[in-house]
Amino acid sequence: MIPAIQKWPEELAARYREAGYWRGETFGAMLRDRAGRFADRTAIVAGDTRWTYAELDARADAVARGFAALGFRAGERVVVQLPNVAPFFSVVFGLFRAGILPVFALPAHRSTEIEHFLTRTEARGYVITDTFEGFDYRALAAEVRAKVPALGHVIVAADDAGPFTPLAAVEKHDGPLPEGPLPSDVAFLQISGGSTGLSKLIPRTHDDYIYSLRGSNEICRMDETSVYLGALPIAHNYPMSSPGTFGTLHGGGTVVLSPSPAPDAAFPLIAREKVTITGLVPPLALVWADAARTTTHDLSSLKVLQAGGAKLTPEVARRIQAVFGPVLQQVFGMAEGLVNYTRLDDSEEVVTETQGRPISPDDELLIVDDDDRPVAPGTPGNLLTRGPYTIRQYFNEPEANARSFTPEGYYRTGDIVLLRPDGNLVVQGRAKDQINRGGEKVSAEEIEDHLLAHPGVFDAAVVSIPDPYLGERSCAFVIPRKSVPEGAGLRPLALKSWVRERGLAAFKVPDRVVFVDSFHTTAVGKVSRKDLRATLRQRLLEADAAEARAQTQEKD
Numbered sequence: 441m442i443p444a445i446q447k448w449p450e451e452l453a454a455r456y457r458e459a460g461y462w463r464g465e466t467f468g469a470m471l472r473d474r475a476g477r478f479a480d481r482t483a484i485v486a487g488d489t490r491w492t493y494a495e496l497d498a499r500a501d502a503v504a505r506g507f508a509a510l511g512f513r514a515g516e517r518v519v520v521q522l523p524n525v526a527p528f529f530s531v532v533f534g535l536f537r538a539g540i541l542p543v544f545a546l547p548a549h550r551s552t553e554i555e556h557f558l559t560r561t562e563a564r565g566y567v568i569t570d571t572f573e574g575f576d577y578r579a580l581a582a583e584v585r586a587k588v589p590a591l592g593h594v595i596v597a598a599d600d601a602g603p604f605t606p607l608a609a610v611e612k613h614d615g616p617l618p619e620g621p622l623p624s625d626v627a628f629l630q631i632s633g634g635s636t637g638l639s640k641l642i643p644r645t646h647d648d649y650i651y652s653l654r655g656s657n658e659i660c661r662m663d664e665t666s667v668y669l670g671a672l673p674i675a676h677n678y679p680m681s682s683p684g685t686f687g688t689l690h691g692g693g694t695v696v697l698s699p700s701p702a703p704d705a706a707f708p709l710i711a712r713e714k715v716t717i718t719g720l721v722p723p724l725a726l727v728w729a730d731a732a733r734t735t736t737h738d739l740s741s742l743k744v745l746q747a748g749g750a751k752l753t754p755e756v757a758r759r760i761q762a763v764f765g766p767v768l769q770q771v772f773g774m775a776e777g778l779v780n781y782t783r784l785d786d787s788e789e790v791v792t793e794t795q796g797r798p799i800s801p802d803d804e805l806l807i808v809d810d811d812d813r814p815v816a817p818g819t820p821g822n823l824l825t826r827g828p829y830t831i832r833q834y835f836n837e838p839e840a841n842a843r844s845f846t847p848e849g850y851y852r853t854g855d856i857v858l859l860r861p862d863g864n865l866v867v868q869g870r871a872k873d874q875i876n877r878g879g880e881k882v883s884a885e886e887i888e889d890h891l892l893a894h895p896g897v898f899d900a901a902v903v904s905i906p907d908p909y910l911g912e913r914s915c916a917f918v919i920p921r922k923s924v925p926e927g928a929g930l931r932p933l934a935l936k937s938w939v940r941e942r943g944l945a946a947f948k949v950p951d952r953v954v955f956v957d958s959f960h961t962t963a964v965g966k967v968s969r970k971d972l973r974a975t976l977r978q979r980l981l982e983a984d985a986a987e988a989r990a991q992t993q994e995k996d
């Protein structure tokens with residue numbers, strides 16, 4: 441088994457410890473401590489379930505013992521794919537306590553992604569729910585288990601486990617606890633948004649992640665009176681740690697889980713549980729602002745409404761503030777580490793116009809041109825970063841590591857930003873070949889590879905195009921192979937189904953498919969995929985604009 445490690449150079453690690461960022465605490469110990477201090481306070485609310493800190497702590501112990509009894513050992517990996525349900529926390533804190541690494545799959549992931557996570561991490565365990573939003577995860581598990589023989593245990597954290605093991609049968613309420621991990625050990629693997637091929641896995645340590653929680657809590661003024669609404673899928677890094685559900689537990693507050701981020705599910709919970717903070721992606725923030733105008737639910741407990749994961753335009757920021765008042769906070773972060781926030785006492789101008797500044801005084805930012813030379817102050821450039829909670833390497837990806845990190849250990853974020861004299865960042869664009877679909881990240885290359893696998897497709901290029909609601913959506917340019925029957929009659933819908941049926945998350949299915957005869961590249965072979973995607977995108981935008989003009993003229 442390949443060990444998951446995350447290491448900083450010794451002198452930097454020493455500095456991060458000396459500065460008090462890394463305090464030698466593990467997640468298992470963190471929960472134990474909070475259970476001691478806040479035993480009877482409510483930790484988790486989900487549907488009719490309410491768990492106190494003492495109860496969550498005991499359940500995490502039972503999960504830790506249970507996985508040890510199944511033969512899982514420290515350092516092993518278990519893919520966890522759960523929606524916003526209470527057992528998410530007993531399972532992951534139980535695994536943390538046993539030193540077993542959860543791999544955080546999203547509920548939207550399907551067989552191809554899950555198979556990749558299982559095989560890449562050599563996971564012998566997979567934790568799912570029974571059904572969620574009409575989808576049966578037991579059928580998904582059966583499908584992947586047939587393809588991944590090393591997957592020994594499928595555990596269902598719900599009542600009807602079907603052919604698999606119910607979580608209740610795994611939990612062990614007595615016996616010795618497995619020996620816990622070290623604070624410098626990797627605690628879990630997060631999923632990268634991905635810009636080349638498949639999602640990479642991000643090893644985060646107890647020390648570094650807990651520091652990011654403590655820093656986030658200070659900025660967001662979290663404490664034991666805080667009530668965080670988990671509205672986005674809680675396995676994602678943003679609602680997990682910025683400050684998210686884990687930050688809330690770090691602070692001794694209450695996590696309230698909403699099965700959906702839609703106002704009709706979330707607003708009654710805000711009113712009933714007196715939610716003080718939640719995190720949304722920009723398109724949802726806009727939906728909330730519209731719904732809040734006419735709602736009968738009392739939303740006045742909300743002190744912080746976060747927008748992050750994708751660019752919030754100043755225009756939308758102002759619309760949100762017009763309805764909710766001065767509660768808006770922008771969050772610009774990445775699962776690889778660095779998180780920036782606007783501060784709660786920032787001016788309205790900073791909150792609406794910028795994506796804030798880093799958590800840590802030791803977050804080092806470089807803004808460089810394409811040759812890694814620093815740009816002139818105030819001009820946009822590629823953001824590179826290193827610091828006490830930003831990774832130095834992906835898990836088991838020698839080639840991607842060489843590309844994604846500089847020799848000095850800076851992570852290449854792929855984001856194009858401008859650093860203002862006041863220290864705040866403004867995200868201006870992206871250099872990486874990714875589509876940010878309202879916070880959900882799609883790698884252009886990954887989708888191109890699936891399109892190219894279609895017998896009727898000669899070539900494909902996937903690009904982002906502007907979308908008034910999502911910010912961006914995906915468009916696939918496809919050259920059909922007309923010499924074969926599969927290519928001659930190819931239709932957009934058929935290609936969309938093709939991608940979906942290859943076992944991919946629905947958000948990765950191209951929103952639009954445009955057939956072209958050729959990519960019109962002047963010097964074939966000389967043009968990079970990146971330039972090709974940019975050219976195609978530009979051409980489409982011009983064609984769309986021309987068509988819109990023609991239509992208005994017709995009306996006139």
Ligand code: OOB
Nearest residue numbers: 633677678682748749750751771772773774775867
């Ligand atoms: C968050 O994490 P990821 O890993 O899903 O995506 C990171 C990427 C960033 O590199 C950037 O391209 C984009 O998402 N992004 C934003 C943004 N927040 C993230 N682009 C513009 N404005 C923003 N506010 O998305 C994530 C992780 C932790 C906290 C918040 C977001």
